[in-house]
Amino acid sequence: MDAIILQILNGLDKGSAYALIALGLTLIFGTLGVVNFAHGALFMIGAFCAVTLSRILTLSHEVIDETRKDFLGNPLKVDVPYVYDWFGQETGDVIIDWAVPLSILFAIPIMIGIGVIMERGLIRHFYKRPHADQILVTFGLAIVLQEIIKYFYGANPIPTPAPDAFVGSFDFGAAVGMEAGQIIYPYWRLVYFAFAAVVIGAVFAFLQFTTFGMVVRAGMADRETVGLLGINIDKRFTIMFGLAAAVAGLAGVMYTPINSPNYHMGMDFLVLSFVVVVVGGMGSLPGAVLAGFLLGILESFASMREVIDLIPGINQVIIYLVAIIILLTRPRGLMGRKGVMEE
Amino acid sequence: MFGLDKRDTTLLLIVAALVALAPFLLNPFPENSDLAQFNAGYPDLMQRFVIFGIFAIGFNILFGLTGYLSFGHAAFLGVGSYAAVWMFKLLSMNIIPAIVLAVIVAGVFALLIGFISLRRSGIYFSILTLAFAQMSFALAYSVLTPITGGETGLQLALDDPRIIGQQVTEGGNIPVPSLFGLEMRDSAELALGPWLFTFNIGYYVCAIIMLIAFYISIRIFRSPFGMMLRAIKSNQQRLNYTGLNSRPYTLAAFVISGMYAGLAGGLMASMDPLAGAERMFWTASGEVVLMTILGGAGTLIGPILGAGMIKYMENIISKINKTILHEWFYWMPDGLEDAMVSIVYPFIGKGWHLTLGIIFMLVVIFLPGGLVEGGQRIANFFRGRKAAKQEGKGTTEPAE
Amino acid sequence: MGILEVKNVGKRFGGLQALSNVNLSVAENTVHAIIGPNGAGKSTLLNCFVGKLIPDTGSVMFDGQSVLGRSPHEINQMGISRVFQTPEIFGDLTVLENMMIPCFAKRDGSFELNALSGVMSQKDIIERAEHVLEDMNMADKRHMHAASMSRGDKRRLEIGMCLSQEPRLLLLDEPTAGMARADTNNTIDLLKEIKEKRDITIAIIEHDMHVVFSLAERITVLAQGTPLVEDTPENIKGHPKVREAYLGESA
Numbered sequence: 001m002d003a004i005i006l007q008i009l010n011g012l013d014k015g016s017a018y019a020l021i022a023l024g025l026t027l028i029f030g031t032l033g034v035v036n037f038a039h040g041a042l043f044m045i046g047a048f049c050a051v052t053l054s055r056i057l058t059l060s061h062e063v064i065d066e067t068r069k070d071f072l073g074n075p076l077k078v079d080v081p082y083v084y085d086w087f088g089q090e091t092g093d094v095i096i097d098w099a100v101p102l103s104i105l106f107a108i109p110i111m112i113g114i115g116v117i118m119e120r121g122l123i124r125h126f127y128k129r130p131h132a133d134q135i136l137v138t139f140g141l142a143i144v145l146q147e148i149i150k151y152f153y154g155a156n157p158i159p160t161p162a163p164d165a166f167v168g169s170f171d172f173g174a175a176v177g178m179e180a181g182q183i184i185y186p187y188w189r190l191v192y193f194a195f196a197a198v199v200i201g202a203v204f205a206f207l208q209f210t211t212f213g214m215v216v217r218a219g220m221a222d223r224e225t226v227g228l229l230g231i232n233i234d235k236r237f238t239i240m241f242g243l244a245a246a247v248a249g250l251a252g253v254m255y256t257p258i259n260s261p262n263y264h265m266g267m268d269f270l271v272l273s274f275v276v277v278v279v280g281g282m283g284s285l286p287g288a289v290l291a292g293f294l295l296g297i298l299e300s301f302a303s304m305r306e307v308i309d310l311i312p313g314i315n316q317v318i319i320y321l322v323a324i325i326i327l328l329t330r331p332r333g334l335m336g337r338k339g340v341m342e343e
Numbered sequence: 344m345f346g347l348d349k350r351d352t353t354l355l356l357i358v359a360a361l362v363a364l365a366p367f368l369l370n371p372f373p374e375n376s377d378l379a380q381f382n383a384g385y386p387d388l389m390q391r392f393v394i395f396g397i398f399a400i401g402f403n404i405l406f407g408l409t410g411y412l413s414f415g416h417a418a419f420l421g422v423g424s425y426a427a428v429w430m431f432k433l434l435s436m437n438i439i440p441a442i443v444l445a446v447i448v449a450g451v452f453a454l455l456i457g458f459i460s461l462r463r464s465g466i467y468f469s470i471l472t473l474a475f476a477q478m479s480f481a482l483a484y485s486v487l488t489p490i491t492g493g494e495t496g497l498q499l500a501l502d503d504p505r506i507i508g509q510q511v512t513e514g515g516n517i518p519v520p521s522l523f524g525l526e527m528r529d530s531a532e533l534a535l536g537p538w539l540f541t542f543n544i545g546y547y548v549c550a551i552i553m554l555i556a557f558y559i560s561i562r563i564f565r566s567p568f569g570m571m572l573r574a575i576k577s578n579q580q581r582l583n584y585t586g587l588n589s590r591p592y593t594l595a596a597f598v599i600s601g602m603y604a605g606l607a608g609g610l611m612a613s614m615d616p617l618a619g620a621e622r623m624f625w626t627a628s629g630e631v632v633l634m635t636i637l638g639g640a641g642t643l644i645g646p647i648l649g650a651g652m653i654k655y656m657e658n659i660i661s662k663i664n665k666t667i668l669h670e671w672f673y674w675m676p677d678g679l680e681d682a683m684v685s686i687v688y689p690f691i692g693k694g695w696h697l698t699l700g701i702i703f704m705l706v707v708i709f710l711p712g713g714l715v716e717g718g719q720r721i722a723n724f725f726r727g728r729k730a731a732k733q734e735g736k737g738t739t740e741p742a743e
Numbered sequence: 744m745g746i747l748e749v750k751n752v753g754k755r756f757g758g759l760q761a762l763s764n765v766n767l768s769v770a771e772n773t774v775h776a777i778i779g780p781n782g783a784g785k786s787t788l789l790n791c792f793v794g795k796l797i798p799d800t801g802s803v804m805f806d807g808q809s810v811l812g813r814s815p816h817e818i819n820q821m822g823i824s825r826v827f828q829t830p831e832i833f834g835d836l837t838v839l840e841n842m843m844i845p846c847f848a849k850r851d852g853s854f855e856l857n858a859l860s861g862v863m864s865q866k867d868i869i870e871r872a873e874h875v876l877e878d879m880n881m882a883d884k885r886h887m888h889a890a891s892m893s894r895g896d897k898r899r900l901e902i903g904m905c906l907s908q909e910p911r912l913l914l915l916d917e918p919t920a921g922m923a924r925a926d927t928n929n930t931i932d933l934l935k936e937i938k939e940k941r942d943i944t945i946a947i948i949e950h951d952m953h954v955v956f957s958l959a960e961r962i963t964v965l966a967q968g969t970p971l972v973e974d975t976p977e978n979i980k981g982h983p984k985v986r987e988a989y990l991g992e993s994a
Contacts, residue, residue, distance in 0.1 A: 035466055125708070131466055132412045136636055137707040139629060143700030151689050151697065271477060271625060278470045313486030320474040320481075327463060327471055567847045567868060570836070574844050577833040584793065584831070585845045586819035586908065 002182040007300045009172065013189040013258055015296020016196030017043075020251035021273040022280060022288035023200060024244035030220040030283040031240045034123055035131050037138035040270025041145040042245045045114065046252025047261035048149055049107035051158050054099035057083055098163045103253045108246050115245025119238045142267065150263040157260035162188045166257075188257050195254050199247060200289055206243075207285070216240055220283070275323040281336025291334055295319050351561050354643060358557060362550045365389055366540045373537035377670065380662060383655055386530055386543030387614075391654050393546070393553040394610045399634040399646030400553075400560050401603020405596050406632070407641035408569060410576035414469045414628050415456070415476025419449040419601040421483065421623030423608025425490070428497045428618045435508025436518045438527065438548070438613040442606065449605020450598055457597035461590055464579075476628055483620040496619030520613045522548060527614055545614045552610065553647075556603060561643055563599070572596050573641075604631075633703055639713030648714050656695060663691040746771040746912060746944050747792070752801035754787055761787045762798065762968045769912070774938060774945045776955045779965035785948045786828075788965070789916055792946075793825050794818045805912065824905035825914045829921075830897035832904070834890030838881060841889050841900055842872035845907045872907070879903040879933075895926030899933060906937065915947040919954050931957050956980070 021043055028036045060079035068076040083092040095102065122141065126134045161167065165187075172185040207213035219233045252261070259265065276295055280287030301307060302318040314321075326333060347355065361368065370384030383389070402416055423445035430441035460471040483491040491497055499517045503510070512518050520527045527545035534540075563569045574582050575589045582589050612618055621627070630653070638649025668687055672680045690698045710717050745768035752765040762784045769775045779785050790796040792803055794815040803810050810818050819825075833841050846868050876882045879899055884892065889900060898918060905913055918934075919927040931954055937943065938958075949955045955962065955976070962979045964971040971984055979985055 122708075129711075132410065133707060133711065135412065135466070135469065136632070137704055139632075140700050140704035140707060143696060144704065147694060147697035147700060151694060267626075271473060274470055275474055278467060282466070313482055316481035316485050317478045320478040323474050324459065324471060327467060328459065331463060331467070567843065570840055570843065571847065573836060574833045574840075577835040578831055581831040581833060581904075582844070583815040584819055584825050585848050585904065586816050587844075587848045588814070588816045 002178070003304070005172075006183050006185075007304060008297050009183070009185050009189070010303075011297030011300030012193045012293070013296075014299060015293035016193050017251055017255055017269060017292075018273055018276045018296050019289045019292025020196055020199060021248055021269055022276040022292045023203060023285060024248040024251075025273060025277050026280070026283060026285050026288040027203075027240055027244040027247075029277070030285070031216055031237050032119075032123065032127065034126060035134045035138070036123070037135050037270065038118070038142040038145060039138075039244075039248055040266030040268075040273065041142040042111065042114065042248040042266070043252040043255075043269055044146060044149065044261065044263065044266030046107050046111060046249030047160075047256050047265065048153060048252075049110055049249060050100050050103035050160055050253045050256045051153065051261055053103040053106045054096070054160055057081065057096050057099050057102075100160060100162055100253065100256055104250060107249045107253045111246040111249030112242040114249075115242035116238055118245070119241035123241065124234075124238075142270070146263045146266060153263065155263060157262040159260045160256040162191075162257035166191055192254050192258065196251070199250060203243070203247060204285070212236065212239075272319060275319055277333075279323050279326045279333055281333030284333065284335040287333055287335030295322065298322060345558065347558075347561060347565070351565065351643075355554070355558060355561065358644065358647065359554055362393065362554060365392070365546075365550070366542050370538065370540055374539045375537060380667065381659055383659060384541060386528075386541055386546050388654065388658050389543065389546045390549050390610075390614050391658075392651050393549040394607050394614070395631070395634060395650040395654055396647040397549075397553050397556045397610070398604055398607035398631050399638065399650040400556055401600040401607070402631045403600075403635050403640060403642075403646040404560060404563060404572075404603065405600035406635055407646075408564070408572035408576060409593050409596050411461070411464065411593060411597070412469045412632070413460075413472040413597070413600075414625065414632070415472035415474075415479075416600070416604050416631055417625070417627035418456070418476035418479045418623045419453055419604035420608040420611070420627070421479065421618070421620065422452050423449040423605030424612045424618035424622055425483075425497055425608075426605070427609040427612035428499070428616055429490075431499055431505070431520060431612070431616050432503040433506065435505055436520050436616075437508065438520050438522050438609075441520070441613055442552075442609040445609025445612070446602050446605045449608065450602040452605075453598045453601025454594070457594050457601070461593050461597060473625055473628070476623060477625055480620055480623040480625070483623060491618070491620060493620070496617050498617045520616055549610050549614070552606070556606065557643075557647070564643060568592070568595075633699070635713075637703060637706055637713055639715030642713070642715040645713050645715045652714070653699065656699060660691055660695040660698060661693065665692075745769045746806055747946065748802075748804040749788075749792075750802045750804075752788070752791060752798045752803065754784075754791065754796060754798045760968055762791070764969055765801070765965075767963055767970060767973070769944060769946050770961070771911075771944050772942055773960045774934075774947065774958050776947045776949055776959035776962045777965055778949060778952075778955055778962060779971075782967075783965040784968040785965055786916060787968075789825075789914060789946075789948055792818075792914060793823060819908075819910075822911040823914060824908055824910035824912070826898075826901055826905055826916060826918055828917045830894065830901045832889045832897055832901050834888070836889055837885065838887050838889055838892070838900060839869070839872055839876065839885040842876055842885075842904060842907060843868050845904045846871045846875070849908055875903055875907040879906075893926070894922060895929055898922070898926070898930055902930075902933065902937070906941075906943075909941075910943070912944045912946065915945065915949075917948055917950055919949070919951055927951065927954065930954075934958055 021039060024042070025036060025039050028034055028039070058081050060081045062077050063080045064075045065078045066075050068078075070076045081092060081096065083095050086092070087095065118141070122137065123134075126137060167187070169184045169186045172183040207217055215233070216236055219236065252266075255261075272295075273292075276291045277288055279295065280289070280291030298318055299315065303315040308315055330336075345352070345355075366384050366389070368384075369389065370382045372378040372382050383392075398416075398420060402413070405416075406412055426448040427438075427441035427445040430444050434440050456472065456475045460468055460475065463471060484493060487493075501511055501515075501517055503517075505518075509518050522544075525544050525548075527548065528543070529545075530541050530543040532539060532541050571582075571587070571592050575592060579589055608618075608622070611622075634649035634653050635646045636649070637652060638647065639645025665684065665688060668684045668691070669680065672683045675683060688694070690701075706713060712719075747767070747769040749765055749767040752762055753760070754762040765784075765788060767777075767788075777785055777788065787796065791798045792805075792810065794810060794813050794817070797811055805818075805821055805823060808821065810821065810823070813821075833844065836844075873882065873885070876885055879902075881896070881899060881903065884896065889897065892900070902913075902918075915934075919930050922930065934945065935958065938945065945958075947955070947958065959976055961973065962976055963973040964979065964982075964985050972979070972982055974982065
């Protein structure tokens with residue numbers, strides 16, 4: 001029982017990331033009908049927003065500290081971050097410590113901006129082209145984006161820690177009244193899951209309860225009719241793309257403490273997220289979320305020692321295997337709608 | 344000639360001539376000149392040109408004709424490489440059994456994957472092939488280590504049996520791959536004044552095989568079978584309502600292109616007898632897609648051009664460094680020189696992937712027919728007339 | 744006993760009963776038209792004949808064999824060819840190649856994939872395709888890109904492709920929809936000529952009464968998913984129920 005709960009918990013953080021990326025992919029596919037291979041790059045850029053902000057916050061200038069001497073007896077030069085000057089040392093430290101969560105605020109406008117530019121500048125011209133062309137051009141864009149990041153940030157992973165308050169683990173078992181010491185779970189993963197749940201909830205609420213969301217949902221169902229009603233659906237779709245980019249970016253921001261960001265993390269996640277979308281059902285938002293968590297948890301179960309002993313290598317292939325089985329038995333995925341991507 | 348019409352014969356002969364003279368054509372600059380870095384006439388690179396040419400020709404039979412975009416073709420190349428290396432380990436260092444086995448194994452593997460993947464079309468097909476390739480990669484990297492050598496890759500060893508060949512050379516080394524005594528790494532060199540030309544046996548073996556592969560692909564393109572494949576791309580619904588089940592055709596195309604990939608993999612192992620899982624990674628699959636699109640999907644010559652172009656860039660552009668850039672722009676005023684260098688710098692050396700990505704995007708956006716279409720547009724521009732509509736898409740001229 | 748026997752066919756899409764209790768018998772070597780207002784279920788019915796849809800109830804027999812559960816290509820092999828509302832041809836191929844495909848498909852009556860024989864021999868296929876093109880008066884267009892032709896020519900090509908397979912039943916789904924008057928008249932003439940030349944059964948779904956009354960020998964009127972009446976054109980013209988349900992509203 002403990003082991004099962006532990007694996008479910010372990011699956012949640014990856015599952016959350018899959019779900020968030022797949023959600024964005026599905027939003028874009030459902031509204032614009034575009035297969036976006038650059039979506040993983042948006043996730044990666046989000047992660048590098050966090051890296052950038054923590055670098056900005058630790059930008060320093062040299063100050064001569066008269067009270068301390070170096071080994072030659074000269075006054076010691078110390079790097080003092082600008083935030084110390086502005087907010088005082090104590091507040092400054094807190095701000096630096098909370099760089100990753102703060103990056104959320106920093107990343108939202110940037111990601112929306114990138115998303116809008118991408119849609120206006122590139123994707124828009126591919127609505128009428130075949131899906132293969134969309135895949136290819138966004139694949140090219142993904143290469144370009146990740147190479148740009150590599151140029152500025154280098155090829156090595158950049159550790160970006162969570163705030164001190166969330167570093168370390170806690171005893172999940174004891175917290176829910178079970179035997180202590182059995183289920184140890186890192187704080188940040190729980191934060192990540194909660195964050196993902198909030199974002200997913202917000203997106204669904206937005207689509208469900210606002211007029212904007214209503215029009216977009218109508219557009220997903222029948223683009224032409226909505227266009228005939230005189231509603232400027234194109235503009236809304238642009239905003240939708242920005243929103244999807246922001247979701248992917250936020251997923252990236254918060255993922256940095258779990259996995260140090262590197263320039264190819266987007267591609268790594270993208271392949272799996274596509275599998276998630278297909279399993280969930282192309283164009284189905286609940287399907288994407290469900291499949292994201294499902295596959296995350298399955299992956300974590302497949303990584304259990306007992307399972308690997310039974311079927312060697314299963315942890316490496318479980319997601320693909322499930323995808324293949326689902327595609328062959330339920331061609332539309334778990335919750336796919338009829339008529340989406342069917343020739 | 345050879346059952347080809349006049350235009351196709353000309354095309355084949357031109358390609359044959361280019362391939363035969365490649366050691367000269369790719370080394371246009373004298374050995375010690377500043378421009379020698381743009382020479383591509385060394386064996387290793389020339390081998391890669393033709394091997395990836397084969398890979399892309401095969402991919403084009405699937406994607407160019409039927410429109411099915413496979414994102415997992417590198418798996419077949421990887422499987423072919425493993426099969427060939429195993430043949431070197433077990434049987435002999437002769438490349439013929441190795442290549443034959445590579446093609447057969449890749450073909451069987453493609454039959455298996457194709458049989459399942461081709462139940463779906465469009466993006467689903469792409470994702471299925473991608474999933475299969477990633478699975479193969481993951482397995483080769485971990486569980487299948489006894490067969491694939493895992494992370495280190497599969498290499499030859501002194502104690503390999505090599506039952507019908509030489510196990511160890513007289514010098515106590517591992518023997519090198521050969522074709523009835525002709526060692527693949529042997530080269531003849533020809534110095535003409537300041538020029539140095541290298542004629543490598545391995546390259547010419549690959550080149551001859553590529554010409555055969557190219558000839559077969561022309562025959563397929565021009566046959567009713569090829570026409571059926573184009574019909575699948577054009578209108579699958581009409582094909583079904585003409586009493587045809589498209590799946591045997593797509594499966595045949597898939598297996599043929601898988602065998603081409605296996606052939607390329609086998610040749611790769613024959614030139615350098617080792618195989619690693621990274622050859623199956625999905626970026627490698629992406630690379631062959633890039634080659635085909637860049638050259639011109641659905642055209643005969645396109646994939647060869649695309650493969651050559653990308654491999655040339657990979658090798659030449661990635662070797663340029665800051666010092667060389669400064670040499671190029673030394674004639675400019677100092678400030679301008681530095682500015683130029685820092686503008687160009689991100690695109691060269693390690694940044695060649697960036698260049699590649701940009702070129703690729705530009706091609707997909709503005710020139711969906713690839714280099715071949717570009718060549719045609721230029722040719723038509725000079726002929727002073729608009730695109731000749733009566734020429735079919737599949738009957739493209741070489742872009743020169 | 745007709746060549747196509749439809750019994751009690753019903754089809755429901757969610758809350759919509761698209762077809763109910765459809766009984767229809769198409770006699771061999773006749774032209775049988777199915778007419779009805781928009782949404783009467785004409786296209787749904789046609790899709791049930793060719794394997795694109797499977798009805799919920801009832802049976803569809805072609806020449807004594809059930810077509811239900813078979814895929815479109817199998818049904819085509821039984822001898823049913825279909826012409827679509829918008830011409831479905833191979834746009835990227837030349838006219839000659841378009842014609843070669845049905846000829847190639849049925850070269851030994853086998854429909855089997857034979858890649859190698861396909862690579863080796865094509866002379867006889869080309870000859871047959873050329874022959875059909877001449878029959879259709881399209882020989883001069885043989886090297887044109889099919890997509891660049893006029894709609895009327897595309898329709899002519901599509902019909903030619905279907906005829907080259909020598910089907911026993913030709914299904915036409917609004918063959919003149921969206922056509923100019925001249926093209927429509929050409930298509931009518933073409934169909935009349937075909938009917939004179941060969942033994943073929945034609946089932947036609949049509950909106951345009953001019954086309955229907957020029958061609959049909961029998962007419963079935965479909966309204967709200969059920970056959971209202973079936974009779975000769977003369978009787979249909981004067982039928983009060985039809986006037987009320989269909990002609991009345993279009994007049």
